[in-house]
Amino acid sequence: MQRSPTRDLTVGLFVAAGLAAIGYLSIQVGGLSYKGSGGLELYAVFDEIGGLKERAPVAVAGVTVGQVTGIGLDDMLRARVVLELDADLELPVDTSASIRTSGVLGDQFVSLEPGGEEELLVSGEEIVFTESALSLERLIGKFVHDSGLEDD
Amino acid sequence: MISALRTLGYRTVMLLEHLGHMAAFVGQIGLNALRRPFRFGRLVMEIFDVGVLSLAIVCLSGATVGAVLGLQGYNTLTRFGAEGSLGAVVGLTLVRELGPVFTALLVTGRAGSAMAAEIASMVTTEQLDGLRMMSIDPVDFVVTPKALAMLIVMPMLNVLFILFAFFGGYVIGVELLGVDGGTYVTSLEDAITFEDDVAGTLLKSVVFGLLVGLIATYRGYTAEPTSAGVSAATTGTVVTASVTILIFDYVITALWGV
Numbered sequence: 001m002q003r004s005p006t007r008d009l010t011v012g013l014f015v016a017a018g019l020a021a022i023g024y025l026s027i028q029v030g031g032l033s034y035k036g037s038g039g040l041e042l043y044a045v046f047d048e049i050g051g052l053k054e055r056a057p058v059a060v061a062g063v064t065v066g067q068v069t070g071i072g073l074d075d076m077l078r079a080r081v082v083l084e085l086d087a088d089l090e091l092p093v094d095t096s097a098s099i100r101t102s103g104v105l106g107d108q109f110v111s112l113e114p115g116g117e118e119e120l121l122v123s124g125e126e127i128v129f130t131e132s133a134l135s136l137e138r139l140i141g142k143f144v145h146d147s148g149l150e151d152d
Numbered sequence: 153m154i155s156a157l158r159t160l161g162y163r164t165v166m167l168l169e170h171l172g173h174m175a176a177f178v179g180q181i182g183l184n185a186l187r188r189p190f191r192f193g194r195l196v197m198e199i200f201d202v203g204v205l206s207l208a209i210v211c212l213s214g215a216t217v218g219a220v221l222g223l224q225g226y227n228t229l230t231r232f233g234a235e236g237s238l239g240a241v242v243g244l245t246l247v248r249e250l251g252p253v254f255t256a257l258l259v260t261g262r263a264g265s266a267m268a269a270e271i272a273s274m275v276t277t278e279q280l281d282g283l284r285m286m287s288i289d290p291v292d293f294v295v296t297p298k299a300l301a302m303l304i305v306m307p308m309l310n311v312l313f314i315l316f317a318f319f320g321g322y323v324i325g326v327e328l329l330g331v332d333g334g335t336y337v338t339s340l341e342d343a344i345t346f347e348d349d350v351a352g353t354l355l356k357s358v359v360f361g362l363l364v365g366l367i368a369t370y371r372g373y374t375a376e377p378t379s380a381g382v383s384a385a386t387t388g389t390v391v392t393a394s395v396t397i398l399i400f401d402y403v404i405t406a407l408w409g410v
Contacts, residue, residue: 003193011196014204018308022354025311029243029318030346055345 039066040085043126044097044110049079050133051108052099058083058110065089068110083110083127092117096129108133177291177370184289184296191297198301202263206309209262210255214313217254218320221245225321226329235331239340242321247349248410251314253401256360259302259309260393264368267298268389271372272382280373295373299365306361307354314353352410359404360397367393 026032049071058066066085074080083097094115101108112127121127225241271294274280280290318340325331344350368389375385404410 007200008196010204011200014199014207015304015308018203018305018312021311021315022307025247025314025353026346026350029341029344030350031341031344032346032350 039087039123040089040091040121041069041123042083042085042091042121043124044081044083044130045074045076045126046079046081046097046099046130046132048132048135049081049099049108050135051106052081052110052133053108056107056109058085058112060089060091060112060114062111065112081110091121093119093121093125094129095121095127096131097127098131099133101134173374174366174370177373178366180291181296181299181366181369184292185300189292191293194293194297195300195304198297199305202259202267202298202301203305203309206259206262206305207312210258210309210313211316213254213258214251214316215320215323217250217313218242218246218317218322219324220320221250221317222321222324222329226325226331235325235329236335237339238321238325238331239336239338240343242325243318243340243344244349246314246317247344247353249401249405251317252310252353252356252360253397255310255313255357256306256364256397257394258313259306259361260364260368260390260397263302264364264393265386265390267302267365267368268372268375269382269386271295271298271369272375272385275373275375276377276379276382278377291373295369299362299369302365302368303358303361306364307357310353310357348410352404352408355408355410356401356404359400363396363400364393367396 052068052071054068054071056068057064058068066083066089068081069084070082072080072082085091091112092115094117096113096115098111098113099108100111115129221242222238225238225245226235229235229238229241271280274290274294280294283290283293322333322336326333326336371385371389371392375381
């Protein structure tokens with residue numbers, strides 16, 4: 001077996017470029033990150049979540065600080081949403097959560113508004129103040145129904 | 153009637169025998185890949201042949217496919233006033249579907265056919281028998297490095313194809329058609345997640361690399377020792393591998409939704 005230094009070098013460059021490309025696609029584009037178990041995990045209960053999906057972003061003042069990691073029903077049959085947030089985020093206990101819409105396709109996200117309390121939320125606690133998703137159909141239905149009643 | 157049944161029986165037995173041979177061949181390659189000697193030098197040579205020499209066509213095709221996607225996506229999205237989602241459309245199409253399939257088809261045509269032809273002509277000129285005479289296992293010495301190289305190279309070429317296509321889409325969408333550059337990049341990065349999309353593209357390309365490597369080497373190894381046999385092995389590799397890639401693409405997408 002003859003070894004050719006030039007060929008070995010090009011193969012080395014090729015493999016390095018390939019691995020770098022895989023790394024770039026995974027980390028930068030795919031958003032893969034090493035997450036220690038120390039993320040801040042909070043719960044919020046909503047009456048109506050509209051079209052909120054898992055992995056929807058969670059934002060404070062428009063800055064993404066985490067994502068929705070779980071959606072389920074609680075024992076009162078309301079929507080219970082699990083939020084996984086950056087570990088170093090300091091949120092007061094009277095923070096409120098609301099479901100908002102962004103973009104042309106109407107992607108929904110959870111917006112957090114910090115309150116003024118000194119005490120901070122810790123992992124596993126619930127965000128008590130929540131505002132449900134605005135359902136356009138329900139608003140229109142209500143409007144039509146109400147105006148119908150006035151006509152009688 | 154009887155003769156038709158007899159033909160059916162013969163065909164079935166032949167098919168089973170064929171599959172059995174193929175399974176044994178796969179087992180032999182797998183064993184040789186894990187067992188000493190590792191033939192590292194030969195692997196490097198094969199990676200050069202399969203990967204480095206396919207790089208130009210893969211990158212060029214990637215940029216072109218990305219440019220076309222940018223153009224088509226823009227023309228369609230602009231009807232809904234949703235040009236801002238161009239990055240997401242280009243990115244998801246490429247990562248989930250076009251990248252792995254296109255790359256696998258290109259590599260089949262560029263390197264898989266050459267691989268089959270090389271082994272088949274070694275069969276024809278009795279070089280493999282020569283190796284056996286020297287008590288060198290041709291599967292270990294010739295076949296295994298080729299199949300392994302295909303497996304290693306495919307994910308890398310796939311990802312390079314995808315990145316070049318992102319670039320092609322960027323050039324057309326942003327520089328030419330005037331989509332905002334930041335919007336393109338953000339919508340692309342937001343739409344693609346590692347768990348759903350990048351892991352899927354890597355899985356697909358690894359499976360395709362395995363399939364193309366096995367089909368090409370098996371076709372070459374079992375070729376008739378004639379010049380017609382060499383050409384049959386080459387054609388057969390391209391046809392079988394292309395169809396298998398498309399079928400497996402559907403199966404993987406259906407099973408894991410990537």
